[in-house]
Amino acid sequence: MNLTRTLATAGRVLSQIRHDPRTIVLLLVVPSLLIGLVAWIFSDTPVFDTVGPAMIALFPFIVMFLVTSITTLRERRTGTLERLLSMPLGRGDLILGYTLAFGLLAVLQSSLAVLFAVTVCGLEIAGSVGLLLAVAVADAILGTTLGLLASAFARTEFQVVQFMPLLVFPQVLLGGIFLPRDQLPDVLQAIGDWLPLSHAIDALTAVASGSEDDAYVVGELLIILAWVVGAVLLASLTLRRRTP
């Protein structure tokens, strides 16, 4: 592990994205647009105040997962990864570099999504907006790191895109958006309680409704960060210098 190499990698990834303005716009705007759509659907009901926080968890998470997994897969496919791994770049340098670069984008994206949900869509936030933003950013970074991990197991774009339904959809289904988790069958509830997206949804809902104190939210935030660290470690360990 080496700070210079990690930062150089993060800078390189950001330069690559800078040369692709359309990706930047999509990345920043799409989650807000989807949140706006949900708000519009429920505009004549009080439902948005209940599901709105979950949407802030959901859309940035999915978008960051997809973008990161495809970008890293592309690195694998074009031979640059092979070249880097024949150089003195640590596996952790690469994974952390990607996490930092996409983490920065996640900060921008989530800030925009929160701002949009609160000011344009009129989402009521009883708790601290700062804490809401912190959870939203951690959740988007979680999407990034799970995307990094998923791309380690994919050889082609077809495979990596299918990791989304495999890794993301169950978290959405069991996260308590469709049916509160305490009404799920016991086994599914136990699984749902474990999944990282559930913690993000719980924390965002708690801040928005003011139903729990800040200590609870910070606790959930720490659990999400633990998943982030775990995914980064696992992604570094599964990266192989030698391939068949």
Added chain:
Amino acid sequence: MDASSAPAVQVTDLHVRRGSHSVLHGLHLTVPRGIVVGLIGPSGSGKTTVMRAIVGVQVIRSGTVSVLGLPAGSAPLRHRVGYVTQEASVYDDLTVRQNLDYFRAVLGADRADVTRVIDATDLGGAIGQLVGDLSGGQRSRVSLAVALLGSPDLLVLDEPTVGLDPVLRRDLWDLFHRLAAAGTSLLVSSHVMDEAARCDRLLLMRDGAVLADDTPAGLLAATGTTDIEAAFLALIRDGGP
């Protein structure tokens, strides 16, 4: 053998499978230091697999590969071996300079090195352009420039001159010989037989094994032929492996 007098590359009894197919079955080869060695053979003969094993990115079944006296792929070698893959392994969505700056940072090489490799590969006019907008020949030169960063002791170049115009090809071969004269060891693969004559030494490969290991002149004399292609055919006819 101590590391400073060991050959640039020593491969012993190397077996590699890719998928269900055996690519290398007991390959032996030696690359001496400070010269340009050509790894010549038709496509599919296993050249790329040998090169991947030498830079330490290939999973091998058995055998030993030592580079500059150290096991291939070991950490100290990652500064000392430059590798150019067949497709230009550079970032299309970065400029030439951004590519070189990044790989320079990864290698921990001197900043001035970027200018040196740009001059060596004659890329001065394209420095601010996106690599994706360059011609195929220019892209492969960017890839070569990256391999030259940090002045590695061994350069492993997989078909570096494919698709280049004859003037540029000649310039690159001149560059390879200048590097060798300065002490760099080079292993350069090609499926173009007429490039073989430019090498100091040749390893002729076919079907996962080395058919001949000789100088171009020695090879022609041994086979009684006048060009490398004919020598290659003579070797196969006379019951090579």
